[in-house]
Each structure stands twice: as C-alpha cells, then as structure tokens.
Amino acid sequence: MTATDTGPGRGPAGPVPVVDGWFTTGDAPHLLGSRCAACGTVAFPPRPGALCRNPACRGREHATVELSRTGTVWSYTDAQYQPPPPYVPATDPFEPFALAAVELAEERLVVLGQVAWGVGVDDLRVGAPVELVVEPLYEVDGVAHLVWRWRPTGER
Amino acid sequence: MGDHDVAVLGVGMHEWGKWGRPFQEYGITAALRALDDAGVDWPDVQLIVGGETVRNGYPGYVAGATMAEALGWTGARVATAYAACASGAAALEVARTRILAGLCDVALVVGADTTPKGFLAPNAGERWDDADWLRFRLLGMTNPAYFALYARRRMDLYGATDADFAAVKVKNARHGLANPYARYRKEVTADDVLASPMVADPLRLLEVCATSDGAAAVVVSSMAYARRHTTDPVRVRAISTVTPTFPNTVIEMPNLSTDSAVAVAPGDRGFRDSIAHACYEESGLGPEDLSLAEVYDLSTALELDWYENIGLCPVGEAERLLADGATALGGRVPVNPSGGLSCFGEAVPAQALAQVCEVAWQLRGQATGRQVPDASVGITANQGLFGHGSSVLLSR
Numbered sequence: 032m033t034a035t036d037t038g039p040g041r042g043p044a045g046p047v048p049v050v051d052g053w054f055t056t057g058d059a060p061h062l063l064g065s066r067c068a069a070c071g072t073v074a075f076p077p078r079p080g081a082l083c084r085n086p087a088c089r090g091r092e093h094a095t096v097e098l099s100r101t102g103t104v105w106s107y108t109d110a111q112y113q114p115p116p117p118y119v120p121a122t123d124p125f126e127p128f129a130l131a132a133v134e135l136a137e138e139r140l141v142v143l144g145q146v147a148w149g150v151g152v153d154d155l156r157v158g159a160p161v162e163l164v165v166e167p168l169y170e171v172d173g174v175a176h177l178v179w180r181w182r183p184t185g186e187r
Numbered sequence: 188m189g190d191h192d193v194a195v196l197g198v199g200m201h202e203w204g205k206w207g208r209p210f211q212e213y214g215i216t217a218a219l220r221a222l223d224d225a226g227v228d229w230p231d232v233q234l235i236v237g238g239e240t241v242r243n244g245y246p247g248y249v250a251g252a253t254m255a256e257a258l259g260w261t262g263a264r265v266a267t268a269y270a271a272c273a274s275g276a277a278a279l280e281v282a283r284t285r286i287l288a289g290l291c292d293v294a295l296v297v298g299a300d301t302t303p304k305g306f307l308a309p310n311a312g313e314r315w316d317d318a319d320w321l322r323f324r325l326l327g328m329t330n331p332a333y334f335a336l337y338a339r340r341r342m343d344l345y346g347a348t349d350a351d352f353a354a355v356k357v358k359n360a361r362h363g364l365a366n367p368y369a370r371y372r373k374e375v376t377a378d379d380v381l382a383s384p385m386v387a388d389p390l391r392l393l394e395v396c397a398t399s400d401g402a403a404a405v406v407v408s409s410m411a412y413a414r415r416h417t418t419d420p421v422r423v424r425a426i427s428t429v430t431p432t433f434p435n436t437v438i439e440m441p442n443l444s445t446d447s448a449v450a451v452a453p454g455d456r457g458f459r460d461s462i463a464h465a466c467y468e469e470s471g472l473g474p475e476d477l478s479l480a481e482v483y484d485l486s487t488a489l490e491l492d493w494y495e496n497i498g499l500c501p502v503g504e505a506e507r508l509l510a511d512g513a514t515a516l517g518g519r520v521p522v523n524p525s526g527g528l529s530c531f532g533e534a535v536p537a538q539a540l541a542q543v544c545e546v547a548w549q550l551r552g553q554a555t556g557r558q559v560p561d562a563s564v565g566i567t568a569n570q571g572l573f574g575h576g577s578s579v580l581l582s583r
Contacts, residue, residue, distance in 0.1 A: 049324075049325060050315065050321075050325065067450070070450040070451075071449055071450045072434075072446075072447050072449060072450040072451070073447040073449055074444075074446075074447060075443070075444045076443065076444075084433060084434075084446055084447075085433055085434075085450055085451055086433050087451070088450075105336075105340070105438065106336040106337070106339045106340045106343075106438075107336070107339055108332050108335035108336055108338075108339060108387045108388050108389075108390075109332075109335075109387060109388045110327050110329065110332060110387060111384065111385045111386055111387065111388070112306075112329075112386060113327075114306065114323055114327035114328070114329050115306045115308035115323065115329075116308065116323070117308075117309070117313070117320055117323050117324040118323045118324060118327040119324070128327065130326060130327075130328060130332055130336075132336055132438045137449075138447050138449055139434075139436075139447050139448040139449045140436075140444055140445050140446065140447040140448070140449075141436070141438050141444060141445040142443065142444045143322075143326055143328060143438060143442075143443050143444065144326065145326055145327070152388045156343055157339065157340060157343035157344060158343070168325070178325055178326075
C-alpha cells in the first residue's frame with residue numbers, strides 16, 4: 032500500500048489534519064514552519080509570535096513558510112509494540128509502523144515523522160532520500176485524521 | 188584538590204525492583220542507610236533535597252518535603268529539584284552549592300521512585316502544546332524509539348552490528364551479578380539478547396532498560412565538617428548540569444524536530460559531548476584520569492555513544508573499545524561496573540544518585556564482587572528529558 036491509496040480525498044469523507052497549521056495537504060504536501068524575520072532561523076512546528084530560538088536574536092515576527100518536501104534520512108526505527116496513550120491505534124490488532132528522522136538540507140533541521148504506511152525499516156537507510164506524504168493517522172467517528180509521513184523516493 | 192570540593196560522607200540505596208509500594212518507603216530506607224554510612228543523625232542534617240518524581244502525584248512533586256516528613260520533621264531547610272532523568276544530579280547540585288556558599292554544613296539528598304509497568308508515558312490529559320504529549324499522539328514515538336534512532340545511526344555510519352550491541356548487555360549483566368542492589372542479576376548470553384523480541388529496530392527487549400522502583404541517597408558535607416567525621420572522604424570534584432547550545436542538531440526526546448542551523452552554525456561540541464566536558468573543565472581532570480565511569484545505558488547502543496561523549500575514545504571507535512575489553516571489569520576503564528541501567532532498570536529521580544553511590548563505593552574499595560582495582564577517579568554521565576545534562580566527577 033502506498034500513500035496515494037489512502038491519501039487525502041480517497042479515505043473516509045471529510046478527512047481533517049490531526050493538528051491545524053502544521054502541514055498542507057493535496058498532491059504535493061509541505062510541512063509548515065516559522066522563519067524568523069530578523070535572523071532567518073526556521074522552526075517546526077510553527078511558533079507564531081514566539082521568541083526566536085536563536086539566543087542572539089530577539090525576533091518575534093515569523094513568516095509561515097512551506098518547508099522542503101524532500102530530505103534525507105538522519106535515522107530510522109519502528110514500533111513493534113503498540114505505544115501507550117495518547118497514541119491512538121490505527122488498527123486492531125496493532126500493526127508495527129516505521130519512524131524516521133529526516134534532515135532538510137535547505138532549512139538545516141531534522142524533523143521526525145512516521146514512515147508511509149507499508150514501508151518498513153528494510154526499505155530505509157541513513158542518507159536515503161525521502162519525500163513528504165499525508166496519510167490518515169486514525170479515525171474519530173468515521174472521520175480520518177491526517178498526519179505527515181515520510182516515504183522513500185527510491186532514488187539513490 | 189580544589190576549593191570547590193564537597194565530601195561524600197555517606198551513600199545508601201534501596202534495592203531496585205518492582206513492588207509498586209509508595210516511593211517514600213524506598214526513600215526512607217536509602218536515606219537511613221546513607222545517614223548510617225555517614226555516621227550522621229537525621230536531626231543533625233541541615234538541608235534535605237529531594238529528586239522530584241512526577242508520576243507519583245503531589246507527594247512526588249514536593250519530594251524534598253515528602254522525605255523530610257517521612258523521616259520526621261526536624262526544621263531542616265528543604266528543596267526539591269526536577270530535571271527528569273537528571274533530577275538526582277540536579278538535587279545534589281543544590282546541596283553542593285549551598286554548602287559551598289557557606290549556608291550549610293551537611294545535607295541529605297534523596298531520590299526515590301515507583302514506576303508503572305511498560306513504556307513510560309506522559310501524564311493524562313490532552314495537551315496539544317506539549318511535545319512530550321504530541322510525540323505519542325502524532326507519531327507513537329516511545330522512549331526506546333528515540334534510543335533506536337541513535338543505535339541505527341551507529342550501524343549505518345560506523346558499521347556497528349547487532350553483536351556489538353548485544354556484547355554491551357552481556358558485559359553489564361556480568362558486572363551486575365554481585366551487586367546486591369541490582370534488580371536483574373543473571374548472566375545473559377549474546378544469543379539470549381538476539382533471541383529477545385524486537386522493540387524498536389534495531390533494539391531488542393534485553394537491550395532497552397526497564398522501569399524500576401528504587402531509591403538512592405547521598406549525605407554530602409563541607410570538607411571542614413567531613414574532617415570531624417572521617418579521614419579520607421570521597422570528594423565531589425565537579426557537577427555538570429549543562430543545557431544544550433543553540434542550534435542543537437541532534438533529535439532529542441521528546442522533541443519532534445531539532446533546532447535549525449540555517450542562521451547559526453553548530454559549535455564544535457554537541458550537547459552530549461558538553462555534559463562530561465563541563466566536569467573536566469571544572470575539576471581540571473580529564474578522561475585519561477578516569478578509573479571508571481557510570482553512564483546512562485538506556486539502551487545497549489547508547490552506552491557506546493557515551494564512550495565517545497565522555498572522551499574515552501574518538502567518534503566511531505566505541506565498538507572497538509568494547510571489543511578490546513577496555514570497558515569491562517579488568518579493562519583499562521570499566522564502564523558501568525554496577526551493571527548499569529541494564530541490571531537496574533530506571534528509577535528516574537534516583538538513578539543519577541545511584542550512579543554517584545556506585546562511584547563512591549568504587550573509590551572507597553567497597554564494591555564487593557565488582558571492584559575496580561585502585562580506583563581513584565570516577566565520573567557519572569546522564570541526560571534528562573527536556574535538555575538536562577548531568578555529570579558528577581568524584582575522586583579520593
């Protein structure tokens with residue numbers, strides 16, 4: 032199964048992002064971050080109005096920016112046991128899923144995410160290129176809640 | 188010897204295990220053992236500092252006062268310190284600095300915990316602005332999953348193998364066999380490790396530390412006070428409670444991302460490297476002076492990271508140091524002679540103090556069955572959630 036099988040618009044009616052303002056949906060989704068107007072430091076998740084994380088900067092004005100939708104794997108693992116709440120299991124019985132920390136070259140930061148449904152640790156390696164996809168994380172009252180995930184591009 | 192030394196007059200621990208009793212019970216036992224070891228009566232203690240334990244409700248949030256009341260009110264000054272896994276070291280630092288400021292001669296530091304079964308999880312309630320809650324809700328990212336990211340990087344970057352990681356467990360299991368306070372005292376083979384179920388690839392069940400009940404306590408005093416009680420006390424030479432430096436480019440529990448290095452280039456020394464380094468700077472000692480180290484082996488692979496972080500070997504060479512036997516009892520610089528978290532499991536606010544207890548016993552030559560010969564300098568290293576570095580350097 033790939034992201035496009037379960038992606039937005041093909042799951043249950045009216046899928047919604049699990050959290051507002053952290054990522055866009057559609058065919059080429061992006062994570063959304065803050066870029067400090069004063070020093071250019073990028074942060075994910077977005078931090079509207081927050082003091083810039085750069086200790087030498089007093090910036091509080093941040094532009095909301097789309098982050099690179101491709102990156103390289105910094106490292107990866109999986110969850111072989113069902114995580115405890117507040118994790119909401121997507122399937123019963125639980126099915127293991129993979130996780131990756133991905134380095135975005137332009138923004139020079141690493142973002143964690145689950146790996147696209149059906150992709151396991153055997154399909155990953157440190158340094159491998161991946162792209163962002165959006166897939167259902169869990170359902171509440173029949174409504175899919177969407178989350179960002181990383182999927183190998185297959186390039187070397 | 189430095190002007191900023193304080194004496195470790197006494198140390199004491201409650202056995203580590205899983206009984207589910209109130210944490211105060213364990214704490215009292217450890218405290219009374221440390222007081223007896225020091226030859227100090229509880230009413231003579233001027234300051235008590237508790238390592239906070241957030242899973243045990245209000246008594247845990249006010250651990251210093253909870254322990255003071257449990258031991259019997261004496262009017263002693265009180266403080267409570269929270270630094271997640273580093274809480275014990277943070278509590279010890281409160282005691283040390285009050286002693287060095289001349290505000291106090293003798294202090295008792297206690298950490299105790301009782302832990303739930305299974306994965307550690309955040310407190311109940313919906314908190315969409317809390318990274319520690321969000322990492323479970325959005326990602327299902329447990330503590331072992333973070334440890335596994337670091338483990339996998341060792342494999343893909345430095346060629347570490349499952350066998351290397353298993354060898355850490357085999358070593359620590361052997362170290363802990365004779366430790367009366369360890370929860371797990373059983374020889375483990377590499378085959379046992381590799382046959383245990385995968386938790387978070389590449390880490391297996393026997394490679395990630397359990398959560399335990401336990402308690403540890405330390406009595407510290409000014410050097411002047413110590414001279415009235417003993418001739419050659421173990422000294423705390425340095426304590427590190429450093430935070431990261433921006434930009435921290437390593438993904439840290441419980442965060443969903445790192446800092447961005449786009450505006451400011453990362454420094455030469457990463458956060459974990461800075462932890463013991465601060466102790467070396469403060470004490471004037473270095474990794475070459477160490478007789479032993481107690482490091483926070485939340486996983487087998489993480490112990491290998493620590494070898495490099497505390498300066499025992501260059502980056503990428505920890506597997507070879509282990510294979511050469513340098514970090515086993517009998518080697519050049521034994522690491523985790525107590526058996527480490529591998530044999531204890533983690534009792535969060537007690538663990539950094541348990542590391543200090545072990546180093547103190549080693550430096551006094553009292554680590555029966557696991558003694559490092561002629562131990563003169565030892566270090567502890569630990570990292571607590573939310574940016575808490577901790578390291579304690581002790582010597583005779």
